[in-house]
Amino acid sequence: METLMIHHPSPMPPLRTSRWFNTPEPITLDSLRGRVVVVHAFQMLCPGCVAHGLPQAVRLREAFPEDQLAVIGLHTVFEHHEVMGAEALKAFIHEYRLSFPIGVDEADPNQPLPRTMATWKLQGTPSLVVLDRQGRLRLKHFGRLDDLPLGAMLGQLLEQPIAPETFVDEDRDGAGTCTGGTCGALNPWQGCRDKPFDLPAGRYLG
Amino acid sequence: METLMIHHPSPMPPLRTSRWFNTPEPITLDSLRGRVVVVHAFQMLCPGCVAHGLPQAVRLREAFPEDQLAVIGLHTVFEHHEVMGAEALKAFIHEYRLSFPIGVDEADPNQPLPRTMATWKLQGTPSLVVLDRQGRLRLKHFGRLDDLPLGAMLGQLLEQPIAPETFVDEDRDGAGTCTGGTCGALNPWQGCRDKPFDLPAGRYLG
Amino acid sequence: METLMIHHPSPMPPLRTSRWFNTPEPITLDSLRGRVVVVHAFQMLCPGCVAHGLPQAVRLREAFPEDQLAVIGLHTVFEHHEVMGAEALKAFIHEYRLSFPIGVDEADPNQPLPRTMATWKLQGTPSLVVLDRQGRLRLKHFGRLDDLPLGAMLGQLLEQPIAPETFVDEDRDGAGTCTGGTCGALNPWQGCRDKPFDLPAGRYLG
């Protein structure tokens, strides 16, 4: 069944973070293996994140059990760095009563984009990144995504068994074609990353 | 994985309808076998249906492909019968621009509840009924249900293969216990029908 | 001060109704003299009325005291007459828990528009008609109007004294020019009736 999901899931570069909130110790993607993972990349001064992305992350945390779905915030500051530091984020988290783990994407002194955001090739904030139980990339979405298609995708991933051999990562060599489109990209991760923008809002391709 | 779903799915009594809109011929549950089915039971003068249920049905129709998910409206009139007849419904469907198939639940001259509503033991409107690809009952929910847990449940059902032998209908004899609770009902269909009310709003039990 | 209001208020033709709900006896505009009056013209099967107009009428009723502001519903059926009769409306009023007086605009056997709607030259539903304490037309608005400019207009009218001589109805002869525009109409009631559509949504001209 076709979906919003990337069909030739890719291995995911690790998180690179400088600080964490709401967790006793730093979180790694490896430590989340076996659970479906939603990473909500945001900036505290991004209106779309505050109005839509973060409330959706809160709903995700409330709607799914923690041992099945991990919800992680990632503060990917790529502008106004001087006023969105860790202390400002700490106050923001406190005022907005956010309770899920939130990591600070590690700043890169040589460019405005922080390291995870750059490595993951995120287009902006808010962005949703979804990994399957094997820790592989299944969705990368910039902008608003409706609850219905997002819920459908997560339900689908939650139903899939944790069986590494089930998935053949055919596209690691970049020779595959992009699911549901004619992007013809060498690497589906790159080639498909804009795919959700061509869909009607929140369309679940099934 | 536990969910909002009824875990010991039951066979579903057939639809009993007197008229259909938006479909060239009457729809039967048998004809939908192989697709996941959402039946939205409503009344045109029910505020909760107009404000929440029907817009959600429209979103469902837009978010999922028709060959995977069937969205059916069912006009279950159990009050004000004289002003919610088929002609009134026809005008309502036209004004609200509803495009999915809508059946009129067959009136019973001996009681206010129409026949499908009575046989399916629906508690009121709006009600959501979800059937799996085998046509068996997986959710019966009275009142509002959030998009996220509904989407998750549908994604999960869509991911399940159409393999009748996958599910053992252990509870056909009514001896099973209710999923995720201690309802101890003889028949999970009856015993669990109120279960969603005990949950936090839209909680997806996973 | 200029406003959304018609500045050369016109005398208003009487209501022509065939039935009333939520009032012990029929209401006439004359009987409301001394209060500011909001008439919400609607149809029970009009989505915009159900989603926006009627909830706003309920808010108006809650926000202002009855002895200062009268809120009246007017069921102006101009389509689907056979399924929006008085009995259907009665069920609708009951289900939506509407508590303010609602009159049924008198049907005209010779044309689809009911008599008040035709005489008042309403363009459709929902429409808001506002009269000042002297019973004169001050606003006629088709479609959605935001709470802020509507509240501002009502506050302004409520502040104006009930002194007939304060207003010189200069335009009874139709020679005036239209407020805030260059409509140059002979009769400001006609010439200005479309004016709100040229404004930014809910713009209060002050």
Added chain:
Amino acid sequence: METLMIHHPSPMPPLRTSRWFNTPEPITLDSLRGRVVVVHAFQMLCPGCVAHGLPQAVRLREAFPEDQLAVIGLHTVFEHHEVMGAEALKAFIHEYRLSFPIGVDEADPNQPLPRTMATWKLQGTPSLVVLDRQGRLRLKHFGRLDDLPLGAMLGQLLEQPIAPETFVDEDRDGAGTCTGGTCGALNPWQGCRDKPFDLPAGRYLG
């Protein structure tokens, strides 16, 4: 006519600000004399301000003409001072595209409350302060206020002439009784400050 308004309007202590945005020069209350004034006191990390207060301020700016109604933001930081400085506010104003003048309430090294907030005895953020054309306090409201009663109050104030002698400031000595209640306070400004909380949400007392 009674309203949400303070009926024995008080002279208002001046704004004490350390910096302004969106205005070529600092704004004083005296310079706004002749216009009705809405001051929206907020903090950039206050969720209620971001979700309700500031969007309402934007709607106010759009709905009323500037020469009649002045809309002023006041950044009253009383917590997390170190991360809500002027530079952080500047980024916030940029990201949220706020276009009306915003002043920074002057910090007081001896206490957390900034000077204007303390002098005006504001209870928290968001707070709405409304002054009439004479520059006198007519409303001080902590928390959310619906558009309809706010619009009504502003319409009423806009309709009142700029005639200082119209109002006798009887309560300057604090001997008056509180409007619409039995607060019996010495000073209606103090005694009434909590009054809006006793009202049904957004009730316009008229």
